[in-house]
Amino acid sequence: MADVEVEPVAAKMEGLEVEKVASAPMEKYSQRVLVKTILGREDGGVGLLGQTIIVGGWVKTGRSSANVSFVELNDGSCPANLQVVVEPHIEGASHVTLTGTSILVEGFLKEPPTEELKLKQKVELSVVKFIHIGTVDSKNYPISKTRLKLETLREYLHLRPRTNTISAIARVRNALAFASHTFFNQNKFLYVHTPILTTSDCEGAGEMFQVTTLLNDAEKRKQEIPPTLMVMPGESQPEALAKAPKLIAGIPHREDGKIDYTADFFARQAFLTVSGQLQVEGYACALGSVYTFGPTFRAENSHTTRHLAEFWMIEPEIAFADLKDDMNCAEDYIKFLCQWLLDHCLDDMEFLAKMYDKTAVERLRMVASTPFVRITYTEAVETLQKVKKKKFEKKVEWGIDLASEHERYLTEEIYKKPVIVYNYPKDIKAFYMRLNDDGKTVAAMDVLVPKVGELVGGSQREERLDVLIQRLEEMKLPKEPYEWYLDLRRFGTVKHAGFGLGFERMILFATGIENIRDVIPFPRYPGRADL
Numbered sequence: 001m002a003d004v005e006v007e008p009v010a011a012k013m014e015g016l017e018v019e020k021v022a023s024a025p026m027e028k029y030s031q032r033v034l035v036k037t038i039l040g041r042e043d044g045g046v047g048l049l050g051q052t053i054i055v056g057g058w059v060k061t062g063r064s065s066a067n068v069s070f071v072e073l074n075d076g077s078c079p080a081n082l083q084v085v086v087e088p089h090i091e092g093a094s095h096v097t098l099t100g101t102s103i104l105v106e107g108f109l110k111e112p113p114t115e116e117l118k119l120k121q122k123v124e125l126s127v128v129k130f131i132h133i134g135t136v137d138s139k140n141y142p143i144s145k146t147r148l149k150l151e152t153l154r155e156y157l158h159l160r161p162r163t164n165t166i167s168a169i170a171r172v173r174n175a176l177a178f179a180s181h182t183f184f185n186q187n188k189f190l191y192v193h194t195p196i197l198t199t200s201d202c203e204g205a206g207e208m209f210q211v212t213t214l215l216n217d218a219e220k221r222k223q224e225i226p227p228t229l230m231v232m233p234g235e236s237q238p239e240a241l242a243k244a245p246k247l248i249a250g251i252p253h254r255e256d257g258k259i260d261y262t263a264d265f266f267a268r269q270a271f272l273t274v275s276g277q278l279q280v281e282g283y284a285c286a287l288g289s290v291y292t293f294g295p296t297f298r299a300e301n302s303h304t305t306r307h308l309a310e311f312w313m314i315e316p317e318i319a320f321a322d323l324k325d326d327m328n329c330a331e332d333y334i335k336f337l338c339q340w341l342l343d344h345c346l347d348d349m350e351f352l353a354k355m356y357d358k359t360a361v362e363r364l365r366m367v368a369s370t371p372f373v374r375i376t377y378t379e380a381v382e383t384l385q386k387v388k389k390k391k392f393e394k395k396v397e398w399g400i401d402l403a404s405e406h407e408r409y410l411t412e413e414i415y416k417k418p419v420i421v422y423n424y425p426k427d428i429k430a431f432y433m434r435l436n437d438d439g440k441t442v443a444a445m446d447v448l449v450p451k452v453g454e455l456v457g458g459s460q461r462e463e464r465l466d467v468l469i470q471r472l473e474e475m476k477l478p479k480e481p482y483e484w485y486l487d488l489r490r491f492g493t494v495k496h497a498g499f500g501l502g503f504e505r506m507i508l509f510a511t512g513i514e515n516i517r518d519v520i521p522f523p524r525y526p527g528r529a530d531l
């Protein structure tokens with residue numbers, strides 16, 4: 001990092017000896033010093049007093065009197081604002097106090113004039129000159145000074161990162177992504193990119209979005225579309241052939257002569273992935289320990305505070321591992337993430353805790369240091385059945401899929417910490433999970449956490465070819481689309497296990513924010529995909 005030259009004149013004006021003045025590093029690829037570089041220091045910036053520096057950001061609030069103007073500047077590097085002092089003779093002084101104005105400004109760091117102000121911030125910036133001012137049409141600027149509800153901010157997805165809350169969440173999100181890569185790489189997992197477009201329905205639940213193209217260049221398509229046949233789940237080759245749209249000039253047409261948009265991935269069907277698991281299993285069964293981390297999609301018409309149509313998932317997959325290894329990995333990973341936020345993002349976490357959930361930081365500490373509870377599904381059901389204090393909307397019986405009310409009760413009321421529930425009834429779980437010896441349950445596990453409910457879902461995978469085929473049949477799933485997946489069992493099969501952690505749910509859990517739409521930059525949910 002390049003150091004900013006100490007400006008002797010400014011230092012002398014402040015009565016400081018130039019030799020004693022430390023230097024604030026300028027960003028390597030941006031023409032400014034970050035506010036965090038100054039205020040994030042242990043001494044609150046005192047060691048930088050007297051230095052002339054350039055900072056740039058957006059005005060949070062500003063006020064002016066006849067002698068002087070004050071501006072609270074936020075540059076996105078931390079939740080704190082830098083106080084900027086502007087004397088009226090400085091060119092541009094009258095244009096910088098409106099909320100939302102952008103400035104790039106040169107000034108020197110000085111002590112605030114009163115003891116009271118020093119308590120708030122140990123340094124302030126006295127402006128020498130403005131290098132850039134981006135004015136704001138304040139009448140129409142929707143992110144005004146008054147605190148807006150998170151729900152209202154969703155109408156301004158492009159401007160909401162200017163708010164303290166959304167920018168803090170963005171930094172927490174970035175930290176969690178970095179921590180995830182760090183955790184898996186430290187444990188020798190390889191990052192594998194799985195596809196977004198696929199024909200495989202990993203969960204077998206038919207919740208996939210289909211891909212279509214905008215047909216506006218028929219000639220181009222004519223050259224690109226291979227006249228291939230797509231066999232759909234549940235169909236034989238001749239059945240598929242009979243139903244296949246006719247290719248007229250290379251474009252699929254239905255019987256009535258209209259263009260068939262349903263087979264619209266170059267005359268085939270394709271979908272947005274619901275999970276990278278099946279593909280990443282192929283890599284685990286060659287490379288050992290791998291993970292994928294990317295966007296996944298669910299065509300569920302859910303309007304809850306915990307569902308999105310597009311969300312990010314981290315999915316590790318481990319060869320030569322069973323359910324216990326899987327649970328150990330999930331628990332260690334979640335603890336690592338919590339500790340990472342305490343070590344790297346405490347300022348943002350404290351800000352969010354103050355604003356939204358007083359217990360958020362405490363919760364991170366608790367999760368990072370307390371062993372998770374582990375109970376079987378059968379034990380979970382028995383425990384819930386004994387609850388007299390609360391009436392659940394959905395009756396608790398062996399065989400039900402635990403609802404969010406049950407999951408939250410277990411972790412918030414009974415155990416008051418994360419709970420791993422394992423060995424679920426086979427009938428409520430996906431085909432790929434390994435059948436237990438009891439013939440009734442599968443080696444599946446969910447990690448349930450306070451506030452959120454299910455954070456992780458995973459399992460040991462069925463590595464026995466005959467059992468897997470039998471499970472597909474039982475669940476009335478077609479074999480053909482999964483032939484490649486069965487190959488992994490035909491050729492050198494191996495015990496393996498993995499899980500998926502919902503990245504946005506992890507952010508909800510960590511920050512205490514209520515609605516999942518506020519922890520992803522551009523949320524997609526029923527009826528909302530603009531911007």
Ligand SMILES: NC(=O)C[C@H](N)C(=O)O
Binds near residue numbers: 274277459500
């Ligand atoms: N990789 C996983 O185990 C996650 C699982 N496929 C799911 O979507 O829930």
